[in-house]
Amino acid sequence: MQELPIEFFTEEVEFEVKNKEKVKTWLSEIISKYSFELESLNYIFCSDEYLHQMNVEYLEHDTLTDVITFDNSDFEGVIEGDVFISIDRIVDNATTFNITPQEELHRVMAHGLLHLLGFDDKTPEKKELMRFKENECLELIKL
Template sequence: MIQFFNEDIDFKVPQSRITKKWLLNIIEAEGFHLNQLNYIFCSDEYLLKINQQYLEHDFYTDIITFDNSEEDNHIEGDIFISIDRVKENATLHQKTFEEELLRVLAHGVLHLVGYDDLEDEQELQMRAKEDHYLSKL
């Protein structure tokens, strides 16, 4: 089950039904089973507080993913997304808001299935996976 929530903002995912199906397809294509996935949309300030409290990072970010799964190859997690940051990154990368939002939604799932982006090579692999799944939508 995939659910969308808001914390301190009012936001609705465009075409949420199609988006949920697309996210489930990513999970299944990566060989995982979905238990529960919550996306929580929020402001920059809200996500900054989470970043400081849980990760001890003092900077803005577009996404923070918490993996709550207890079984291998099962997805259970919470993904926090700053809509402020998605809007800014869309402008910065000359993408539409919707394109950037979909990239970030996929990015969180890819973290949960084991992809990372801390090193340059990992980031390239993550971008390639994002592009691959965006082309499937």
């Protein structure tokens, strides 16, 4: 089987993705479902502080967030991007939503990928669609 060009990194946190190969396969299935080609996809797990600084510096938003996605692709229909995820937000959100951190992590990983697939959540209607698409993605995961 060919190695999938999906990588996991950390910045300022101790974190390891569980079931890495299954998670990579799941992410690849989502990409295939939308008929995109996977060039490269990096997930960078970091602290609130690290992601907040990126939010301020690159997006001019002075708020905490759980995910920031950077689309680096030059071509339509190609996934090449970086998804930064705050592990601190994942843990806090999991408590707030009364789910496991693992469930929240998978939702946010799907959310970041959906941004690369062309979905946004800037209006209430688009947020509702994004949540629906996240749920569809979560139904595909086989861990």
